[in-house]
Amino acid sequence: MNKAILLLSGNPSGKTSFINTIKKSAWIWNINHKDYIAKIARNYLYYTEGERDAEYYTFIESIARVLNTQYNFQQVYVEEMIRKFLSDESEYFTDKDGKKFDSFVLVIHGLGKDTVKFLKENYGAFHLCISARILNSNIEIYDTVLYEDDGDFEAQSIRTLNILTNNGKDKKLNGNFTA
Numbered sequence: 001m002n003k004a005i006l007l008l009s010g011n012p013s014g015k016t017s018f019i020n021t022i023k024k025s026a027w028i029w030n031i032n033h034k035d036y037i038a039k040i041a042r043n044y045l046y047y048t049e050g051e052r053d054a055e056y057y058t059f060i061e062s063i064a065r066v067l068n069t070q071y072n073f074q075q076v077y078v079e080e081m082i083r084k085f086l087s088d089e090s091e092y093f094t095d096k097d098g099k100k101f102d103s104f105v106l107v108i109h110g111l112g113k114d115t116v117k118f119l120k121e122n123y124g125a126f127h128l129c130i131s132a133r134i135l136n137s138n139i140e141i142y143d144t145v146l147y148e149d150d151g152d153f154e155a156q157s158i159r160t161l162n163i164l165t166n167n168g169k170d171k172k173l174n175g176n177f178t179a
Contacts, residue, residue: 128145
């Protein structure tokens with residue numbers, strides 16, 4: 001079994017393309033602490049979110065800020081999900097179409113800088129940014145950057161997945177690499 005923890009940042013369209021690409025080769029578990037907060041708000045606080053507009057994001061962000069200040073919620077939630085991910089000893093998962101996967105990726109979205117640093121240092125998480133070439137500011141803070149507007153984006157996504165899950169057996173991941 002091959003597992004990787006991926007901290008995903010960048011353009012929403014590029015992140016979606018990346019996830020859809022690697023879903024063909026690995027079992028993906030997506031988490032975002034703010035999605036969990038939204039679920040709690042809907043189920044227990046009688047919040048009806050309607051559209052995901054500015055009002056929705058402001059509401060969820062305000063709750064997240066309070067929870068993070070009072071309880072370090074983001075890090076506690078993410079660590080709990082990582083423990084569940086790492087403790088699963090399944091040899092493979094099968095999707096609804098019967099396809100078997102022996103590579104597993106926990107994709108975590110929406111993290112603050114301190115949590116990213118903590119997860120990289122303590123869990124060996126890999127921080128990936130998906131960007132367009134024209135929007136490449138702050139690229140040095142990521143382990144690597146994939147450019148969604150490059151012609152070989154899909155191939156680079158699969159190559160990155162193979163390195164992370166050690167399916168590219170001849171390549172070892174030691175610190176930063178260029179995809």
